[in-house]
Amino acid sequence: MTRKGDTRTRKSGGVTMSTIATMAGVTQATVSRALNHPEVVSPATLDRIRAAIQVTGYVPNLVAGALASSKSRMVAVVVPSITNIVYSALIHHFIDLVRDAGYQTILVESGFSASEEEALVTALISRRPDGILLTGVHHTAQCRSLLLSAGLPVVEIWDLTQSPIDICVGFSHADAGSDVARFASSLRYTNAAVIAADDERARRRKAAFCKTYQDLGFDSPREVCVDGAASIGGGRRALRALLDQGMQNGVIFCSSDLLAHGVLIETQSRGLSVPGDFGVIGFGDQDYAADLVPPLTSVRVDRSVLGRKAADALLARIAGITPDTHAFDVGFRIIPRGTT
Amino acid sequence: MTRKGDTRTRKSGGVTMSTIATMAGVTQATVSRALNHPEVVSPATLDRIRAAIQVTGYVPNLVAGALASSKSRMVAVVVPSITNIVYSALIHHFIDLVRDAGYQTILVESGFSASEEEALVTALISRRPDGILLTGVHHTAQCRSLLLSAGLPVVEIWDLTQSPIDICVGFSHADAGSDVARFASSLRYTNAAVIAADDERARRRKAAFCKTYQDLGFDSPREVCVDGAASIGGGRRALRALLDQGMQNGVIFCSSDLLAHGVLIETQSRGLSVPGDFGVIGFGDQDYAADLVPPLTSVRVDRSVLGRKAADALLARIAGITPDTHAFDVGFRIIPRGTT
């Protein structure tokens, strides 16, 4: 009676492990072992099971597997924006690395908003991923406590902090801003400006740049904020704003190569000389930086190292290994090229 | 005895629906209803359940929910590359749209390889997503049959075909190539070239462009292939190759705006005039196309419409609605600007 009712009301027809088991003349448990621990199953049995899988086209149900084993073999990644090459390039590496370890990635965008991030993290946790990769180290208190109480391995990237949720891999944005200021001060320009997108880390670089530049005895740099996502158009508009303010013969530190690229284009369209009239410094050292004319001076962060360290750290934590240190500094380097 | 063994060997301590149920003085079933069908639970009970959830910080386990209901509320997305703005911008929209409908996205990269795609699709199906978004309409036979037998809603984008797996949303790349050829032939240049990345759809545009251009009475266009991902550097190198071949006063159709951008930069660095000496046509009409100098002529595909149609179609299919038509043509449009 229940039997009959159930076959009616539940969807059936799908091939499951039991189907395979029956075909191969074994029990479901043996099929499970054949799939997950083939070394403990006899070769003959393995063959029959594989044959059955072949003819049925059986695909294991990882949802059930995850529930039974409390291991989802998924990691979650939260980035501000996937259209921003800065993040997408890193994710690209990261996904590759964790995939080699058998993990799939669920990707979400927070759009630079901490509250949005919190909502996303809640939704992600309900999927019970084996680990989470977050961008940045600034999160809502609620978000932190969610993560903490979920007991998940968490890696925060692109930034450093003394108190990561779990592990962080990045570099000091303040140091980067200061170093760029010192570099800029060594050039022949008489003043400076910063063009920054509306991004918390960019703001910290900007603040450090401005402070250090002043401390070195120069006038306070001009500042221009770019609304929304960084873009070439945004860079062009920002330079126009600076010129309208009367800026001359200065060095311009942009919060991303894309903005710097826009600045370069605007100078060209106005017949201004770079590095003669203006110096331009980008950030991120994207692939195209060296291909611009003139080649763009930028700040390089080794993204492949960052991605690899992040993946390694996360995988290690998932494997239950507690790292010696909870903060990895991957550093950065100023790459002087033709625009300064 | 089993009781004791189980508490030892299975991980416990997690808050589950039963925890909440006990706290609220109801059964697990009522908690489930409170979460999924609050309208059938009495307000007083609802309050107690919500209070219990509040104090415990309970987060529902969607893995278990998915297993019980055969609904994962996840959609999978397969793209060739997430670092390519062409794809990432679209995905960005798509993710937004399906998220509003309560779906999370699992994203994987196929790297332009059909066999890789097949492996990924298998892995994805094991997660039992509620739907899949694929890029392009060319897949391995095995991949098609996997998808078909999984009975999943599938939307293929960026291309059209008479025989989609399920639904496709895109435009005709052959028509695009031909239209560009006609447009190019109307300009004052005496010959043409195509610079294309190693991408199946780009190749089809190229083939159609070349054929139509010749049919219009011109010489066969020169062709340059760019290895690997499209990039500014690749565009620069491609133009150098064309110049080395002796190309003069021609119109150059690039398979992406990024390549076209590289071509522009190379012309500038050599003092060549655009559109005087060379005409340049991109593809994709990215945001920055209009911000280049001169502004780039390109082919626009309405990505927001594409993303929306894809999301709508997938969600509709998930909801069990069979669409009238299985192929949506979103068209394209040539946007003439300063480079031609």
Next chain:
DNA sequence: TCTCAAAATGTATGCGAATACATTCAGGCA
């Protein structure tokens, strides 16, 4: 030929939630 450990497989149970079906209870109506 017998013993015993290792190898191979079977048995039974739980993971956490959804849901069909059963039950209880209150109120409306004849």
Next chain:
DNA sequence: TGCCTGAATGTATTCGCATACATTTTGAGA
């Protein structure tokens, strides 16, 4: 008062797989 209906909740089962533990089989050594 008795019956019926609908709202609210409880009961029992299932989803597909992993895995602890039990059992059987095999083969090596004595």
